[in-house]
Amino acid sequence: MNTSTSKKPVLDMNGKPYNRGLLMVTIIIGLFGTFLAGTMLATAYPTLMNEFNIKASTVQWLSTGFMLVTGIMIPITAWMMNRFSSKLLYIIGMGLFFIGNAICFLASDFAMLLIGRIVSALGGGILTPLGQSIAMSIYPPEKRGTIMGMVGLAIGVAPAVGPTLSGWIIDSLNWRMIFGITLPFIGLDLLLSFFYMKKVLPTKKLKLDVLSAILSIIGFGSLLYGTSEAGNYGWTSPLVIWSIIIGLIFIFLFGWRQIKLETPFLDIRLLKNWHFSLASLLGSIARIALVGVELVLPLYIQIVRGESAFHSGLMLLPGALLMGLMSPIAGMLFDRLGARTLSIAGLTLLTLGTLNFTTLTTSTPIIEIIVLYAVRVMGITLVLMPSTTAGLNALPLNKMNDGTAINNTLRQTLGAIGTAIFTTVYSNIQNAQMPSKHLLHVAPLQYKHEAIIAALNGYHAAFFTAVIFGVIGLILAFSLKKNAGLVKKDVNSKNMKEA
Missing domain, CATH: 1.10.287 (Helix Hairpins)
Structure with a gap:
């Protein structure tokens, strides 16, 4: 694959030529492994609760702790990217992620498992904004949509594939293999980073x-x-x-x-740039829509339809594969059309696809669920990475690190808030409509029927909440300028470190 935009060699910050394509391969493998390992635990919770004799509220800390540490690290990483060599920082981040997953693989008790997750999160908090900053910085603006589409392939597909893969591992192998299966990916990427990762981001001596x-x-x-x-x-x-x-x-x-x-620790003054702030908000709404429905839909499939965790993951797999196919295509379309057209189209698909979920019943055809989920995913793909690219294109190159950190912090924070909103809406509606416990002893079949109806109404309310987010995003998308994010060829090319 020839990813060079010039016949001249591309130079790093030390003035040495490097292979931009292999550097991108290193980033994509690393991000895929990072997001895959970060999203594979949900289906393993019951097994881990039995293994370590712990409660659900305790095992949840494997995800809560990971999210907290990752979220805390992202703003700090902005300072680190401005201070230290991108090669050194990437190796440290990937090294921490490898060590953390190795600790989890070897864990003999829950405390050791949690420590491993925290160490992994330290690495993940570095790698996510760093990988995106490097990808945005080493290519000229008119090529960034395509490149970020490739990055989106890793970021989007891994979280969707994770639950299916972990469900199969739990059913067929041992829970330790959830971590063991990621170690070769992470180890390979760590090895590649010594050879192909370069110092490509400008640094300066900044006091912490x-x-x-x-x-x-x-x-x-x-x-x-x-x-x-x-x-x-x-x-x-x-x-x-x-x-x-x-x-x-x-x-x-x-x-x-x-x-x-x-000299700010994180230059939040970038939020005064309306185009950057709006694009970041649209990306966050797409992220909320993705994680919120991925939380609620498997519950419907498993509780109402009686499917296993593995089979519920299989039902979402076509959507994940579609996201992988669409991410590079969405990137190329962005380079031609800009973010406004893609965001409007994507949020329309997202809203319509989610609206149909508000009418799910106990007998909705499985193929309909698969297709509707795929429609939603296609919409999210048209918004997620194109909006990120458009927002970062609105910033000067020397502010890319801060912009990437702000964008990821917004997504992490608003994603957590959105997930909590979905969970609360679902739980409150279901609990309010649950039948009396007395009915369980008097008429158990009627109790089961009414309990399922209560759960269905909870899911409907959660999906309707997702529709509201989609409509808000769609309205905001019309505020984007025509051809938003598009940059004329050679604009800012003087900022590119090329011969």
Whole structure:
């Protein structure tokens, strides 16, 4: 594959030529392994609860802790990308991810398993924004849509394939292989990074603003913790309320300090750029729609339809494969049409596909569910990476690191809030309509029927909430400028480190 935009050799920050295609292969393999390992645990929870004799609220920390640490690391990574060599940082991030997964694979108790997940999250929090920043920086603006479409293939497909693959592993092998199967991917990418990863991002000697780092950790950590626990305890829980309040206070203090600093820890002033902020928000809405329905739909398939976790994953697999096929195509379309047209088309498909989920019954044909999910996924694919590319294209090259970190932080935070909203809506509606326990003893068949109806109404309400998000996104998409994100050929080419 010839990914070069010029016959002249491409040079890194040290003035040495490097292979841009192999560098991108390294990034894509790394991101795929990172997102795959990060999303494979959900179907393993019952097995792990039995293995370590722990409660559901305890095992959930394998995901909650991973999300918290990843979210905390993203803003810090912006400073690290501006300070340290991209090659060194990538090797450190991938090394931490490999060590973390190896610890999980060898874990003899739950504490060791949780430690491994936290170590993995430290690496994941570095790799996600770093990989996207490198991809955006080493190609000229008119090629970034295609390249980010390739990146989207890894970021989009891995979370969708993960549950299906882990379901098969749980049924056929041992839970340890959930981590063992990712180690060759991660190890291979770590090896490739020593040869093909280069210093391609500009760096400067920046002093770490310790106070900003502390404010960021407490702020984003508390907010993410509060919203993630809202799904378990409800929004009125004192733990949830105070976690969110503390998080918002420290995020405000963090933002206020960044505005005052001459060289900010994270340049949030980029949010004044309306086009960047709008594109980032659209990407976040697409992310909410993706993770929210991926949470609720498997519950419907397993609880109402009685399918296994593996089979529910298989039903979502065609959509995942479609996302893999569509991501590069969406990237190429972006380079021709811009983000506005794709976002409007994508959010229309997303909204219509989700609207049909609000009428699911106990006998809805399986093929209809598969097709509707695929329609939604196609819509999300047309929004997710194109909106990211459009937003980052609106920034100067020297602000790419901060822009990528802000974009990923928004997605992580709003994704957690969205997931908590879906969970709360579903739980509240279902609990309010559940039949009396007395009916279970008097008329068990009627109790089962009414319980299923209550669950269905909960799912319908959650899906309708997703429709509302889609409509909001669609309205915002019309605010994008025509050909949003498109850059004329050779614009900013002086910023590219080429011979």
